[in-house]
Amino acid sequence: GGKLGSNPQSRDLVLQLVERILSAPKARTILVNGAVRKGERLMPPLALDLLLRVTFPASSARVKATERFEAIYPTLKEVALAGSPGSKAMKQVSQQILTFAMKAAGEGIPELSREATSIFIWCLTQNPDCYKQWDKIYIDNLEVSTVFLRKLNKEWKELSVKHSSLEALGQTLKSFRHKNVEALAGDEEDAARLALFKEADKHSKVILGKLSRGHGCVKSMAFVIIALAVGATLVSPSMESWDWNKFSVLFSAHQSS
Secondary structure, eight states: OHHHHHOHHHHHHHHHHHHHHHTSTTHHHHHHHTSEETTEESSOHHHHHHHHHHHSOOGGGOOHHHHHHHHHHHHHHHHHTOSOTTOHHHHHHHHHHHHHHHHHHTSSOHHHHHHHHHHHHHHHHHOTHHHHHHHHHTGGGHHHHHHHHHHHHHTHHHHHTTOSOHHHHHHHHHHHHHHHHHHHHTTOOOHHHHHHHHHHHHHHHHHHHHHHHHHHHHHHHHHHHHHHHHHHHHHOTTOTTOOHHHHHHHHHHHHHO
């Protein structure tokens, strides 16, 4: 990792090679489609971690090559995150990535933190077990966890539709709230940590509220559609005059709102 970032010669060779590969016709499509070969990943989690750090260094550590890394980063990130959603392999990859994403997000480098936060949340969307993993390390990573919760809360409408298990998220948030309440009622004397617990709890509470409202809306819409279907069957057994696609669209719209 250090060699890639600090040795100009090896860094330049790596960049030249990657730039040459990416300049080929349909390179992105070929790389993404071939991201996993015989169980081996073209861009394993460790490689993504290294790439993340050389692409988003502290402002004082930027070098000429940084812009070149910024240019190749989006494609290589896509390759690193490519795979079959929900597969055993992707679940494993997401848990590995989550660990370093949390670490990177907490290193106090704004651009690195933003990108690592996005990757962390991507991990949550891939694998419900990532919520359990987060829950286990929540207290020890309170500051960065608060950042993640803040992003989830702020961008809920966009992010909620991507999550693999909203139920797992809800359970995790309840666990966070339990930990927060215990900490706020306990012997914690560090004012900064108390403030973080309060903020984390605020975001957890708000997101839980959004979750429960969302579920209520879905359930009520499902009930309405079932009632309409039963009523329509009684009135018109042929059903040919009904455009059920419209109901499907309506239901989908409410489910994602």
